[in-house]
Amino acid sequence: MQIKIYRGTHRIGGCVTEIKTEDARIIIDAGEELPPFDGNAPLEIEGVTCGNAQCGGVFITHYHGDHAGMYNRILPSVPIYMGSAAKRIYSLVQRAAHAQNGTDFGRVETFKTYEAGKPICIADMKITPYAIDHxxxxxxxxxxxxxxxxxxxxxxxxxxGARGRKMPEVFKKYARDIDALIIEGTMMSRRGETILTERQLGQRAQKILHDNKSVFVLCSSTNIDTIAEFFWAAAAENRMFIVCEDDYQSKILRVVSQNAKSSFYxxxxxxxxxxxxxxxxxxxxxxxxxxxxxxRITRQALNAFSDxxxxxxxxxxxxxxxxxxxxEYKSSFVNEAVANGSSLRYLHTSGHASADQIRRVCAITGAKTIIPIHSxxxxxFYSLGTDGAVHVLQDGESITV
Ligand SMILES: [Zn+2]
Ligand SMILES: [Zn+2]
Structure with missing residues (x-):
């Protein structure tokens, strides 16, 4: 089995990983780069983005642009796979992008979907997705x-996050005896940041809602765990839970409610x-x-209330x-609100694993070879104290296990 990291060995986002065997070749994630951009030409992969199609499928882990954003550059005959709720949310995100900058989102509707625990076989390769906390x-x-x-x-x-406590069991049950672990390491360069659990974030949110009547939150419309914590905090304090009237956020929440098994969502x-x-x-x-x-809507609402x-x-x-x-755009929005009298609070938690969590996954999976990406x-990783051997690759480099 040959693993090649086209992009993402030394940066956060824009990840593209290839796994190849004698008879099969797949790509995991086809993300667009996050700023700062390195000014390189767009990534071309023979048989995937150009030439004759030679790829069993592009498997997208989740809908963030740095994992899915290259979808329009994948050759039409290469199937793209995504989780089914993720696909519906991504479709809403890309429609909104279309309204803003004309993004052609038609390809998203053709994505195939996969389900947790149900393997997809491509020639001599078996790919099994498992739900993860993010x-x-x-x-x-x-x-x-x-x-x-x-x-x-x-x-x-x-x-x-909301699934976090289940994760060690999931790794134990499905992901032991791993020969090669391709693992994200976002937080390795952000080790000073404190990591709250989403639950702790919810408790702090509730305290703020208890003490204040006009509370505005700036967060990603697809950061569902955090939004759910604010939703339940508002419910506990009998505050109204409001979203922008343009329908985008409420449609996303509807997809979540329809697809989630847990009443939390x-x-x-x-x-x-x-x-x-x-x-x-x-x-x-x-x-x-x-x-x-x-x-604009949020700005108008902010201006309509005081305190x-x-x-x-x-x-x-x-x-x-x-x-x-x-x-600059986010920053000036926040500065303007503060200049108009809003009191600013920071309440956020990372979507990414801490160094301790990473070490734990390396241990549970018993990974012999550890390949950091998204970092x-x-x-x-060399100083994490893992039993498995850490291999830091360069973009475009491959390793055989
Ligand atoms: Zn990412
Ligand atoms: Zn992500």
């Missing part, structure tokens, strides 16, 4: 088996209000939690001028 809903890792060898590709993962009928001026009276009286975005608390629930790197991923600092 800030994207319906995210998966892949166990790839062939000729007695077992590779596990974690995708992005963590152990402190049941956003319930009539409990999610689409913002409108007609709600102002009730909002002022009951108090509210407004899940906003950096858009606002603005909770910034995204990675703080976007607001840091000296960070390469600095986002700015993969060399930090």
């Amino acid at each position: 800030s994207a809903f319906d995210a998966y890792m892949f166990l790839v088996e062939s000729g007695g060898k077992r590779a596990l590709h974690t995708g992005d993962f963590r152990m402190h 049941d956003f319930g009928r009539g409990k999610v209000y689409a913002y409108g001026k007609n709600l102002h009276g009730a909002m002022a009286e009951r108090g509210f939690c407004f899940i906003g975005r950096t858009n 606002n608390v603005l909770i910034y629930s995204m990675w703080t790197g976007y607001l840091n001028k000296s960070h390469p991923a600095y986002d 700015e600092y993969p060399e930090a």
Whole structure:
């Protein structure tokens, strides 16, 4: 079994991994790069993005753009696979992108879907998806088996979200005796950041909602665990749960409610209000939690109320001028709200595994070979103290197990 990392050995995002056997070849994740961009030409892969199709499938772990965003460049006859709820959410995300910048989203509708625990066989290769804890809903890792060898590709993962406590059991049950572990290492270069569990985040959110009546939250519309924590915190404090009236967020939550087995993700009928001026009276009286975005609607709503608390629930790197991923748009939105009197709070938790969680997965899976990806600092794996041998590859380099 040959594993090649086309991109993502020394950066976060833009990951593309190939697994090849004698008779089969698949790609796991086809992501677009996150800023800062290195200025390289777009990634071309013979038989996948150009030339004659020679690939059994592109398997996407989850709907984040840095794992799925290259889909329009995959040759039409190469099938693309995604989880079924993830596909529906991604379709909404790409439709919104179409409205903004004309993205052609038609290909998303042709994605094939897979299910947790149900293997897909391609020639001599068996690929089994397992649900994993991440800030994207319906995210998966892949166990790839062939000729007695077992590779596990974690995708992005963590152990402190809503599924987090189940994760060690999942690894124990399905992912032991791993020959090659391809594992994300986002947090290896962010080790100073404190990691809350989503539950702790929910408790802090509830305290803020208890003490304040006008609470606005800036978070990713697809960060479902965090949104669910705010939803339940608002319910516990009898605050109204409000989303922007443009339908985007409420459609995403509807897909989640329809597809989730756990009642934690049941956003319930009539409990999610689409913002409108007609709600102002009730909002002022009951108090509210407004899940906003950096858009006009959220700005209008902020301006309609006073004594606002603005909770910034995204990675703080976007607001840091000296960070390469600095986002001027987000930053000016936040600054404007603060200048208009909003009190700013930070309440966010990472979608990614801590160094301890990574070490734990290396141990449980008994991985003989450990290949870090999705990391700015993969060399930090050398000092993790894993039993398996760490192989830091360069982009385009391959390893045979
Ligand atoms: Zn990612
Ligand atoms: Zn992700």
